[in-house]
Each structure stands twice: as structure tokens, then as C-alpha cells.
Amino acid sequence: MSVAVLGAGAFGTALAISIAKSSPVTLWARDPEHAQAMETSRENSKRLPGVTLPDDLKIASEITAATHPEVLLLAVPMQRLRGFLKENQKLMQGKILVACCKGIELETGLGPIEVLRQSVPDALPSLLTGPSFAADIARGLPTALTLACSDAERGKNLQRDLTTANLRLYRTQDTIGAELGGALKNVMAIACGAVIGAGLGDSARAALMTRGYAEMQRMAVACGAMPETLAGLSGFGDLALTCTSELSRNYLLGLSIGRGAAFDPTITVEGAATARATAAKAKTMGLEMPITETVVGLLDGDLTIEAAGAQLLARPLKEE
Numbered sequence: 001m002s003v004a005v006l007g008a009g010a011f012g013t014a015l016a017i018s019i020a021k022s023s024p025v026t027l028w029a030r031d032p033e034h035a036q037a038m039e040t041s042r043e044n045s046k047r048l049p050g051v052t053l054p055d056d057l058k059i060a061s062e063i064t065a066a067t068h069p070e071v072l073l074l075a076v077p078m079q080r081l082r083g084f085l086k087e088n089q090k091l092m093q094g095k096i097l098v099a100c101c102k103g104i105e106l107e108t109g110l111g112p113i114e115v116l117r118q119s120v121p122d123a124l125p126s127l128l129t130g131p132s133f134a135a136d137i138a139r140g141l142p143t144a145l146t147l148a149c150s151d152a153e154r155g156k157n158l159q160r161d162l163t164t165a166n167l168r169l170y171r172t173q174d175t176i177g178a179e180l181g182g183a184l185k186n187v188m189a190i191a192c193g194a195v196i197g198a199g200l201g202d203s204a205r206a207a208l209m210t211r212g213y214a215e216m217q218r219m220a221v222a223c224g225a226m227p228e229t230l231a232g233l234s235g236f237g238d239l240a241l242t243c244t245s246e247l248s249r250n251y252l253l254g255l256s257i258g259r260g261a262a263f264d265p266t267i268t269v270e271g272a273a274t275a276r277a278t279a280a281k282a283k284t285m286g287l288e289m290p291i292t293e294t295v296v297g298l299l300d301g302d303l304t305i306e307a308a309g310a311q312l313l314a315r316p317l318k319e320e
Contacts, residue, residue: 001069001070001071001157001158001161002024002068002069003019003026003069003070003071003073003161004025004026004027004028004060004066004067004068004069004071004072004073005019005025005026005027005028005072005075005100006028006063006066006073006075006076006084007028007029007030007075007076007100008027008028008029008030008035008038008044008059008075009047009075009134010044010047010134010135010138011075011100011134012027012073012075012100013027013044013047013051013053013138014048014051014134014138015073015075015100015167016053016057017053017137017138018137018138018140018164018166018167019162019164020053020054020056020057021054021056021140021165022165023056023161024056024057025056025057025058026057026058026059026065026066026069027053027057027058027059027060027066028060028061028063028066028067029060029061030061032061034046035059035060038053038059039059047134048134048135048138051135051139063088063091064091067088067091067095069095070095070096071095071096071098071158071161071162072092072095072096072098073098073128074098074099074101075101076100076101077101077103077268077270078101078102078103078105078183078270078273078274079103079105079106079270079273081105081112081115081116082105082115082118085115085116085119085120086119092119092120092123093120093122093123094122094123095120095123096123096124096126096154096158097116097120097123097124097125098126098127098128098147098158098162099112099113099115099125099126099127100127100128100129101270102129102179102182102183102185102238102270102274103182103183103186103270103271103273103274103277104183104273104274104278106273106276109277109280109281111176111179111180112127113125113148113176124149125149126148126149126154126155126158126175127146127147127148127175127178127182128146128147128148128169129145129146129148129178129179129181129182129233129234129238130144130145130146130170130237130238131143131144131145131233131237131238131240131241131242132241133241133245133247135247137166137167140165140166141166142166143168144167144168144169144170144233144237145167145169145170145233146169146170146172146178146232146233146234147159147162147170147171147172148171148173148174148175148177148178148179148234149171149173149175150173150175152173155171155173170232170233172229172232172234174225174229176220176223176225177226177229177230177234178229178234179234180216180219180220180225180230181216181220181229181230181232181234181235181236181238182234182235182238183270183274184212184215184216184219184220184274184292185216185235185239185242185243186242186250186269186270186271186274186275187212187250187271187274187275187278187291187292188208188209188212188215188216188239188291189242189243189248189250189251189254189271190250190251190253190254190257190269190271190275190299191208191212191254191291191294191295192205192208192209192244192251193243193250193251193252193253193255193256193257193258194255194257194295194298194305194308195258196254196255197254197255197256197257197258197259197261198258198259198305198309199258200258200305200309204309205243205244209239209240209243212239212243212291213236213239215289215290215291215292216230216235216239217230217235218287218288219278219281219282219285219287219289220235222287249267250269250270250271253267253269253272257298257299257305258305271295272299275292275295275299276296276299278292279292279293290311294308294311
């Protein structure tokens with residue numbers, strides 16, 4: 001099965017590096033100068049410095065040259081995914097499309113799988129998600145991810161062909177649970193970063209992670225997901241990673257909020273848009289999502305850290 005990765009950010013590059021160690025792969029970069037620099041230096045110094053690109057990794061800047069493979073991994077930010085698919089819809093027709101982003105579309109409240117379905121109806125949509133940092137994958141460190149695909153047989157083939165020496169994939173047909181787990185954990189990572197940044201302690205972070213997981217389950221099950229999916233890599237696993245590491249951009253955004261420090265606006269943080277989209281969706285569905293609502297208040301400047309903590313601690317007492 002031939003593979004291309006569309007998007008030469010850190011994660012897309014890391015996936016291409018891992019796959020190229022076992023089979024040829026093409027990595028597409030939107031910026032021709034970026035592509036040329038990678039081809040010349042055999043390194044993505046802009047996004048993933050210090051890691052050599054394997055010989056079997058081909059660089060392309062023309063998207064028509066990168067979309068011949070049967071399987072296309074779309075390493076495109078969630079909020080740009082629909083526009084990218086619309087722009088290149090004809091090139092995506094009939095392909096197996098693997099979204100490699102986590103989030104909920106702000107305008108529609110949809111996850112990546114449904115955006116793929118709407119944008120390219122005759123393609124097979126799937127999702128690669130779970131606890132992973134690009135640097136770990138690129139360096140060959142062991143990583144496990146979830147591959148979500150509603151077609152069981154094609155899912156098995158994808159699982160086999162995308163698994164590498166250091167990248168182990170687990171399979172699920174619960175696409176709703178996988179995409180919501182990967183999206184909502186980013187919201188909780190912002191909350192946990194804010195707690196640590198404000199000096200509120202590890203106990204408070206543990207409480208937020210636990211109650212945040214309950215929120216994730218609440219939303220996912222209401223949307224038709226299986227609860228056990230959220231207990232897997234795409235839910236609990238990703239939550240544990242991103243709520244505890246400064247390698248997580250969502251956690252770093254939360255840290256800056258908690259410390260009252262500026263945050264680089266050029267850094268893509270999927271959890272910010274996802275928090276707003278989730279809060280709006282929860283309101284429509286009549287779901288209680290207090291941590292998500294608090295994160296939105298912090299992002300919009302409507303709440304201080306002190307007010308946010310007081311608001312959550314003042315909620316009615318209840319059974320767990």
C-alpha cells in the first residue's frame with residue numbers, strides 16, 4: 001500500500017520518518033522553499049530539528065505529485081482541514097484519507113471524520129490519534145496510537161501497513177469515541193496547565209484530570225461513542241500525556257494563562273477552538289461541562305484563575 005503524508009509540520013514529518021524506515025513514503029510541504037530546504041539538508045530544521053530524514057522519504061512541494069498513493073495521511077490542523085479538502089477535493093477522490101489532527105470544528109461542531117465524509121464523500125475516512133509527541137516518534141521511541149476506521153477490513157489493512165518498528169497501532173471502529181477523546185483531552189490539558197501555572201498544585205491537577213475525564217465520557221457517550229473507547233489510548237492515554245508534559249502546546253497555553261504570561265499567537269493550539277466548539281455543543285445538547293466552560297472563560301478573559309477555581313469548587317456536592 002503506497003502512502004503519502006500531506007503536511008510537513010512536526011507530527012507529519014515524524015510519521016513520514018517512521019513509515020519511511022519500512023517502506024517508501026512521500027512528504028508534502030505547502031511551502032516550496034521549506035520543501036527545498038528539507039531536500040537539501042535532509043532535515044526539517046524548521047519543525048523537527050536534529051532528526052535526519054531517511055533516504056526512502058521523498059519530499060514534494062507540488063501536491064499533484066504527492067497524491068498518487070492510495071493512502072493519504074492528512075497532517076493538517078483541524079480548523080484548516082475543511083478548507084484544505086475543498087481546495088484539493090478532486091485529488092482526494094477515492095483515496096483512503098487518514099486525518100492526523102485532533103479537535104472539533106469551531107463553525108460546525110464536527111470532528112475530523114465527519115469533515116472528511118462531507119468534503120470527500122467517495123473517500124474512506126479514518127483517524128490516527130492517541131498519546132504521542134512528534135519528537136518521540138521521529139527519534140524511534142516506542143509509541144502506541146489508535147487507528148479509527150468504520151470499515152473493519154480496510155481498518156485491518158491500514159493497521160498492518162502503518163504500524164512500524166516503533167509505532168504500534170490499535171484499531172477501533174468507534175470513530176466518534178476516538179475523535180472526541182483526542183479532541184476533548186486538549187481542553188483538559190489547557191485547564192491542567194492553568195492549575196500548575198497558577199501554583200495550585202498536583203492534587204488540583206489530578207482532580208481536574210479525573211473530573212475532566214468524566215466530562216469527556218459524558219459528551220462522547222451522548223454523541224454515540226462507546227465508553228470503553230475513552231478508556232483507551234485516544235482518551236485516557238492522550239489525557240495522561242498532554243495534561244502532564246510541557247511538550248504539549250495545549251498544556252503550555254494553560255501554563256501561560258495560569259502565570260499571567262504572554263503566549264505566542266503563531267503556535268497552533270487545537271484545544272482553544274475545541275473548547276469553544278464543545279461548550280456551544282454541550283449547551284445545545286443540555287450537557288453539563290463545567291471544566292470546559294471554565295476553560296472558555298479563561299481563554300476569553302471573562303474569568304481570572306481565582307474566579308475559575310472558586311467557580312468549580314462552589315459547584316453542588318454530588319456522588320462521584
